[in-house]
Structures are given as structure tokens and as C-alpha cells.
Amino acid sequence: MEDFLELTVSAMASGCIYGLMALAYLIVLRPTSIINFAVGEWAATGAFVGVGMLSTLAWPHLEGPYILAVVAVIVVLGLLGWAVERLTVRPLVRRGAAVTSPILALLGVLVIFRESLTLIYGADPLPSPPPFGFKRIEIGIFAGASQQFFIIAVTLSLFVLVWLFFERTVWGRAFEAVALNRRAAALMGINLGRVTALAFAGGASVAGLAGLLMSPMTSAHYMMGLPLAIQGFTALVIGGVGRVEGALLGGLILAFVEQLGARYLPIPSGLTLAFPFALLILFLLLRPTGLLAPREAR
Amino acid sequence: MARTRFASALTLATGLLACTAAAYAQDVIKIGVVTDKVGSGKFYAEPVTRGIELGAKMINEKGGVLGKKIQLIIEDDQNKPDVSAAKARKLVDDGVLVIMSNTGSPATQQAQTVSLETKTPHLTPANSADTLTTQLNNPWFFQTGPLASIQLATLMTYTKARGFKKVAIVRDNSALSQSFAESFRKGLDGVGIETAVEEVIPQGATSAVANLQKVRAAKVDAILQAGILGPEMLQFFRAYQQLGMKEPILGSYNLSIPAYLTMAKDLMEGVVFVDAYDETKPEAKAFRDIYFKEYKEEPSSLPAYGWDGIHLVAQAIEKAGSLDKEKIRAALASTTGFVGAIGAKGSSWGFRNGGRSGFDPQGAVVRIIKNNQHGPVVHSGQK
Numbered sequence: 001m002e003d004f005l006e007l008t009v010s011a012m013a014s015g016c017i018y019g020l021m022a023l024a025y026l027i028v029l030r031p032t033s034i035i036n037f038a039v040g041e042w043a044a045t046g047a048f049v050g051v052g053m054l055s056t057l058a059w060p061h062l063e064g065p066y067i068l069a070v071v072a073v074i075v076v077l078g079l080l081g082w083a084v085e086r087l088t089v090r091p092l093v094r095r096g097a098a099v100t101s102p103i104l105a106l107l108g109v110l111v112i113f114r115e116s117l118t119l120i121y122g123a124d125p126l127p128s129p130p131p132f133g134f135k136r137i138e139i140g141i142f143a144g145a146s147q148q149f150f151i152i153a154v155t156l157s158l159f160v161l162v163w164l165f166f167e168r169t170v171w172g173r174a175f176e177a178v179a180l181n182r183r184a185a186a187l188m189g190i191n192l193g194r195v196t197a198l199a200f201a202g203g204a205s206v207a208g209l210a211g212l213l214m215s216p217m218t219s220a221h222y223m224m225g226l227p228l229a230i231q232g233f234t235a236l237v238i239g240g241v242g243r244v245e246g247a248l249l250g251g252l253i254l255a256f257v258e259q260l261g262a263r264y265l266p267i268p269s270g271l272t273l274a275f276p277f278a279l280l281i282l283f284l285l286l287r288p289t290g291l292l293a294p295r296e297a298r
Numbered sequence: 299m300a301r302t303r304f305a306s307a308l309t310l311a312t313g314l315l316a317c318t319a320a321a322y323a324q325d326v327i328k329i330g331v332v333t334d335k336v337g338s339g340k341f342y343a344e345p346v347t348r349g350i351e352l353g354a355k356m357i358n359e360k361g362g363v364l365g366k367k368i369q370l371i372i373e374d375d376q377n378k379p380d381v382s383a384a385k386a387r388k389l390v391d392d393g394v395l396v397i398m399s400n401t402g403s404p405a406t407q408q409a410q411t412v413s414l415e416t417k418t419p420h421l422t423p424a425n426s427a428d429t430l431t432t433q434l435n436n437p438w439f440f441q442t443g444p445l446a447s448i449q450l451a452t453l454m455t456y457t458k459a460r461g462f463k464k465v466a467i468v469r470d471n472s473a474l475s476q477s478f479a480e481s482f483r484k485g486l487d488g489v490g491i492e493t494a495v496e497e498v499i500p501q502g503a504t505s506a507v508a509n510l511q512k513v514r515a516a517k518v519d520a521i522l523q524a525g526i527l528g529p530e531m532l533q534f535f536r537a538y539q540q541l542g543m544k545e546p547i548l549g550s551y552n553l554s555i556p557a558y559l560t561m562a563k564d565l566m567e568g569v570v571f572v573d574a575y576d577e578t579k580p581e582a583k584a585f586r587d588i589y590f591k592e593y594k595e596e597p598s599s600l601p602a603y604g605w606d607g608i609h610l611v612a613q614a615i616e617k618a619g620s621l622d623k624e625k626i627r628a629a630l631a632s633t634t635g636f637v638g639a640i641g642a643k644g645s646s647w648g649f650r651n652g653g654r655s656g657f658d659p660q661g662a663v664v665r666i667i668k669n670n671q672h673g674p675v676v677h678s679g680q681k
Contacts, residue, residue: 003511006541010507017504123340125528127561136540145540217504217536218529219561223338227502255504262508269509270471270498 002143003263009144009152011259012252016155019251020210021232022239023162026247028203029236031178031195033099034089038106039207040229041113045080046073046208047220048121051128066131073208081204084109085197093196110225117222128215151213155248158209163244175199207232234276237283240290249291254279326369327362327621329354329611330389332382332409334401338472338527339377341557342600346400346424347372349604352592353612363612364619377401379408386412386420395621396421396611400604402526403427404473413438419614419627423607424600426551427477431654440630442607442640442647442656444551446481448680449572452662453522453548454489456570456677462519464492466545468509468534469524471500478524478550486522494518499530506533510541523549523569528561535565546570551662556598559670569667574640575599576663576675585639598672599640606638610647642678 024039050069088105130147137146166172177185178195186192210228211220218224231254239250254276262272283290331350334343354368362368371392375382382405386397390412397413399406399422406422407430413420414436422430424443431441467482469475479496486493494516497509513521521538525531538547546568552558553571575598576582585605589597610633617632618625633656634648641647645661660679665672 003515007507007511010505014504118336123336123338124557125341125532125561127563134536134539136542145536214504217533219532221529223501224529230502231504259505259508263511268496268498269512270500273471273500 005141006143007259007263009142009148011255013144013148013151014259015235015252015255016151016248017210017214017228017251018231018235018254019239019248020155020158020206020213021228022235022247022250023159023244024203024207024210025232025236026241026244027162027206028199029241031175031182031199032089032102034102034106035233036106036200036203037103037229037233038084038110038113039203039232040225040227041110041117042077042081042204042207042225043211043214043228044117044220044222044225045113046077046211047128047215047224048117048126049073049076049208050212051126051215051220052121054129055126069212070209073212074205077204077208078201081200081202082197084204085200089196089200090193114222114225121220121222123222125219125221128212128220130216134216147216154209154213158206159244159248162206166244171198231276234280236290237280237288238290240292242290243292246290246292253291325366327364327366327615328369328371328392328394329608330386330392330394330397331370331372332375332385332389332397332399332401332405333372334377334405335374337376337378337401339402339405341528342424342552342555343377343400343402345556345598345600346604346607348593349589349597349601349606350398350400350423350608351604352589352601353605353608355592356588357608357612363615364621368608368612375401375405375409377405379405382406382409383412385409387416390416390418395419395615395623395626398423398604398607398611400424402472402474403430403477406430407433410434410436410439417623417627419611419623419630421607421611421630423610424603427474428481428655429477437631437654438627440649440654440656442610443603444572444574444657444662445655446478446550447485448657448659448662449550450482450485450522451659451680452572452664452677453570454485454491455680456664457520457546457548460519460546462491464494464516464518465520465522465548466513466516466518467493467496467522467524468513469496469498470527470530471498472526475524475526478526478552482522482524482550499525499533501527501530503530503533506530506537507540510534510537510543513545514541514543518545520546520548523547523553526552528557531558532562532565535562539565551599553667554599554665554672556600556672559667559672563670566667566670571665571667571672572662573599573665573672573675574642574657574662575602576642576678578675579639579641579643581637582639602639606636606640606647609638610636642675645679 028036050073053069053072089102092101132146174190235250235254239246258275333347334340358367373385375385386409396419403425420439426443428445467479469479499506549571551572554573614629617629636647641661642663645658647656649656663675664677
């Protein structure tokens with residue numbers, strides 16, 4: 001039982017990271033119909049920006065205020081996401097390019113981000129300090145590392161905020177309107193360009209935050225993006241592309257399957273690598289809309 | 299007429315230039331180095347390369363080899379086997395006499411296809427996979443890194459007194475880590491120690507808690523850490539600490555890579571690992587002083603591999619007495635009793651009985667990590 005409770009905290013923390021990655025996909029995908037595989041590199045960039053902020057000249061021993069790193073990641077990644085939309089996606093859409101063109105262009109962006117990270121920060125993994133240390137703490141019957149509890153708390157708070165944004169604000173409604181019918185939304189006076197730019201900025205900020213939260217567990221390294229992109233995409237497919245809460249649900253399911261499978265299934269642990277892909281195929285075949293279907297127009 | 303004169307002058311100038319270039323080419327001895335500047339092996343390949351550069355500089359300051367200066371031509375293979383072979387080919391085309399490979403064993407394995415085909419002496423000073431000299435019958439290839447089997451045997455000798463009966467192996471899913479684990483498994487079988495569980499932390503995993511719970515449930519006497527990839531091994535140490543585990547951790551020479559001490563700061567206290575470097579050995583002390591003077595920092599064992607490697611190559615060329623590749627190969631193959639900065643006190647490199655793996659079976663040492671530093675040698679050799 002002790003194992004199960006420890007594993008629950010570990011899987012919830014991993015699931016929250018996957019959920020954030022799925023949310024980064026969803027924020028871009030809903031209003032634009034563009035699957036942006038560069039979210040993984042945005043996460044890696046977020047980790048490096050955060051670590052960079054914590055280890056600037058003023059704080060050579062990684063003791064900078066953590067909140068500054070969080071703000072820096074949200075702002076810098078937001079600007080990068082906005083710039084990517086302006087420089088790659090918008091020109092293609094304006095020229096009437098095929099729907100797959102922005103997706104391919106964003107794959108190019110992925111490579112540019114990754115190689116830029118190695119040029120700026122080098123190939124060595126960088127240590128990333130957890131804000132509350134990494135000691136084991138016990139809350140009731142659950143036990144885990146303080147960073148895992150921190151990831152869970154931040155992720156749940158962020159999901160509530162994003163849910164409120166989509167459900168309770170005019171801008172959120174504008175996103176939803178564009179997602180439901182782009183042309184009708186434009187006819188009603190919604191600025192499609194602004195919504196798209198905001199979607200890229202928001203998606204990049206969320207992915208960057210996921211990378212920053214993840215980095216104390218794995219260090220900040222330039223190869224961290226691709227696995228996160230795969231896990232986030234799988235979580236998105238499981239939860240469904242239509243609902244914010246679906247992203248979190250998909251992330252949690254994926255992480256629990258991965259970690260409970262690794263612990264209790266009588267298979268070599270190397271095979272757990274196949275779990276995300278197996279789930280991806282399963283859901284695409286049996287329930288392509290994901291577990292949570294999109295809401296109907298209200 | 300004027301045009302003819304101009305053509306003659308041009309021909310003469312070109313001829314002179316070619317002669318000068320040829321003369322210059324004869325004045326230097328080109329040694330090719332395959333390193334990893336951006337890939338997953340950078341953090342161990344680059345320090346080894348630095349040792350080669352320092353060694354070449356010192357050799358040149360003392361007059362070079364056969365009266366000629368060593369010129370290093372360094373290529374980046376990103377630790378990718380296919381790229382490694384292409385870069386080795388490029389080095390041969392550039393006219394190198396010897397290739398030195400510093401990246402991962404799988405990349406070096408692939409680069410061997412080029413040294414075999416082009417009959418170019420090829421040395422890896424730090425690679426440890428046992429299979430490098432057994433999978434391919436390549437008489438041009440030599441290895442001086444501590445074989446994984448020697449590392450394990452040294453560890454087992456050290457731990458014999460502790461009476462370990464069953465252990466766990468934890469690794470990542472890289473080819474090199476797999477190769478290490480396999481050597482460890484065979485070695486453990488050989489001495490009658492049971493491998494109760496072998497756990498793989500795959501690249502990109504976000505937690506190693508499940509893996510280490512299985513290790514904990516197996517109630518092993520010790521954990522053999524055969525991982526290579528930094529982020530995945532960081533997860534291992536994080537989960538070990540999180541689960542409050544106390545089983546002793548025994549690691550390969552990969553844990554001598556200084557980057558781990560920074561990445562997993564405060565997580566590796568008491569970890570036992572194999573190394574091939576004893577700071578109190580006179581040759582290691584001499585190397586340390588030169589390195590410190592040059593770079594103003596303490597060296598780890600990694601640059602010492604490169605330092606010894608380039609000195610071994612220089613010695614072989616000197617012994618061959620010519621720039622003929624076959625003579626250099628023969629000189630390398632006849633090496634015995636080479637004492638460098640690497641290796642336990644009293645050990646030496648040598649290719650005995652026609653073998654091409656030159657690390658002394660008594661050359662590995664055991665060290666313990668203390669206060670985020672590689673501690674002193676606590677055991678040496680297999681006796």
C-alpha cells in the first residue's frame with residue numbers, strides 16, 4: 001500500500017506536467033486547428049530561461065527568487081510564441097497555404113529552438129533548483145518529494161485560471177467562438193489575427209512553465225522537449241481536444257498507466273516506453289474524439 | 299608574347315605554392331580526433347579531447363615527434379555512429395596518420411569500419427565497451443579505456459568482504475548503458491551473485507519512483523548503477539532519496555564524470571564508483587600540475603585519458619621511426635609497460651599476446667563520493 005500511495009503522488013506530478021503540455025497544444029489548436037509539435041521545445045526553452053534567471057550574475061549559486069523565474073518564463077515564452085506566430089504562421093495563412101503548411105513550418109521552428117538552446121547554453125544538462133528543496137514530505141497518507149507536491153499545486157491552480165478565462169471572460173468566449181466557426185466569428189467582429197497571436201503566446205507560456213516545473217526532476221537539457229511533446233500530445237488525444245479539463249484528465253491517465261504499469265505489470269521496464277504510443281493508437285482507433293467531447297455552442 | 303609570359307609566371311607560382319604546401323605538410327604530423335561537441339556524449343568526450351590538446355601542445359613544446367609538430371584535426375560526430383564513420387573518413391581524406399575516438403563506444407565501433415578499410419591506426423583512449431575489440435577483427439584498432447568487465451571485477455573484489463548475494467542493476471536505454479549492464483550481468487553470474495532485478499529508466503521518463511520501488515521490493519544487497527544519460531540518472535538519485543533507500547550504490551567509471559556532481563549535487567554522498575585515476579600517483583600528479591597551470595582548474599580523470607592517449611600515439615610514431623601507417627600500427631601493437639597518468643599505482647598499458655585492449659586488469663581503482671567531490675582511492679585492482 002505504501003508503494004501505491006507514493007506512486008500516486010509521483011504519477012499525479014507527472015500527469016500534471018503532461019496535462020500542461022496537452023493544454024499548450026489545446027490553446028493553440030482550438031482557435032487555429034494547428035497542431036504545434038514545437039511545444040516540446042518551448043518547454044525546454046522555459047526550463048533554460050528559468051534556470052538562466054536563477055543563476056544570473058546577481059545569484060551565482062542558483063538562489064534567485066523563484067517567482068522571478070516564473071514571471072520571466074511566462075513573459076519570455078509568451079513573446080517567443082507571439083513572434084513565432086507573426087513570423088511563420090501568419091504569413092503562410094495570409095498566402096492561403098495548405099492547412100499542413102503551418103504544421104511543417106512549426107517543425108522547422110522546433111529544430112531552430114533546439115539548436116539555439118545548445119548554442120546558447122551548451123549540451124551539458126544544467127542543474128535546476130527546486131523552490132522548496134527536494135526532501136520527502138508526507139501529507140496524510142500520501143508521501144512524495146516537495147517538488148512533486150509543488151507541481152501538483154501550481155498545475156491545478158493554473159488549470160482553474162485557464163478554465164475561468166475560457167468560461168468567464170470575453171476573450172475566452174472569443175477563443176471559443178473562433179474554435180466553433182472561424183468565419184462566423186470574423187463576421188461578428190472578432191479579430192482573428194489577435195486571437196491567433198494570443199493563442200500562440202498563451203500556449204508557449206504554458207509549455208514554458210511545464211518545462212520549468214519539470215526541470216528540477218530531470219535537469220534542464222536540450223533533449224527534454226521531444227518526450228514532453230509526445231507525452232503531451234498523447235494526453236491531448238486521450239482527454240479530447242475540446243475541453244480544458246480534458247487535457248488534465250488525459251495527462252493523469254497517461255501518467256498513471258505508465259507508472260502503475262512499470263511498477264506492477266510483469267514486463268521488462270524498458271517496455272513502458274511503448275505505453276504512450278499504445279494508448280495513442282488505442283484512442284485514435286476507438287475514441288478519436290477523446291474522453292471529453294467538446295461542448296456544443298451555447 | 300605577354301600572355302605567354304604571364305602563363306609561365308602563373309605556372310611557376312602555382313608550382314612554388316604546391317612545393318611550399320607539400321613541404322609544410324611534411325613538417326607536421328596530422329592526428330585526427332573524433333569528439334562530440336553538441337551531442338549526448340559531449341560532457342565526457344570534450345574533457346578527453348582537452349587532454350589530447352594539452353598533450354599535443356606539451357609534446358610540440360618539447361620538439362614534437364620525429365622533429366615534426368603534431369597538428370590535431372578535430373571533428374564532431376555528435377556521438378552518432380553514422381556521423382562518426384563519415385567524420386573518420388573525412389579525417390583520413392585530410393591526411394591524418396592516426397585517428398583517436400573520444401565519443402561513445404557505439405560511435406567508435408562504427409568509425410572502425412573506416413580505420414579497417416583505409417588501414418589507419420585508430421585508438422580510443424577512454425572507451426570501455428568490451429565488444430570494441432571483439433566484434434570486429436580490426437588489427438588497426440586499439441583500446442586503452444578500462445573495460446566494463448575489469449571495472450566490475452574491481453568492484454566485486456572491493457565488495458567481496460561485504461558478502462553481497464543479490465543485487466539490482468539500474469540503467470537507461472542508451473546503447474552504451476545496455477552494453478555496460480550486459481557486462482555487469484555476465485560478471486555477476488561469473489562470481490555467483492544473483493541479479494535479482496534489472497530496471498531501465500527510459501530516456502524522457504518523468505519519474506523513476508516505480509523503478510526504484512521494484513528494486514526496494516526485491517530486497518537487494520546493493521544497486522549497480524550502469525546508467526550513462528545524465529537526466530535519467532538524476533531521476534534515479536532523486537527517487538532513491540525520495541524513497542529513503544539505504545542500499546549501497548556501486549557505479550561504473552561513468553560516475554567519474556564531473557558533470558554528475560553538479561547535476562546531482564548533494565544526492566551522491568557515499569556512492570562507490572570505479573575510476574582509473576589515482577591523484578597520488580606521481581604521473582597523475584605531474585599531469586595535474588601541467589593541467590592546472592594551463593587551465594587554472596583541477597582536472598578530473600577524463601582529460602588524463604586524452605593526455606595518455608596522445609603520448610601513447612607519439613611514442614608509437616617515434617618508435618616506428620617513420621610516417622608509414624603499418625609501421626605505426628606495429629609499434630602501437632608492440633606497446634608494453636606504458637605508464638601514464640591513468641591507472642592504479644604500479645599498473646601500465648600494454649597490448650599483450652596480440653590483444654588490442656591495453657588497459658591493465660589491475661589498473662582500476664575504487665573511490666567514494668564525499669562532500670560532492672570524488673574522494674580518495676579506497677581500493678585498487680582485483681587482488
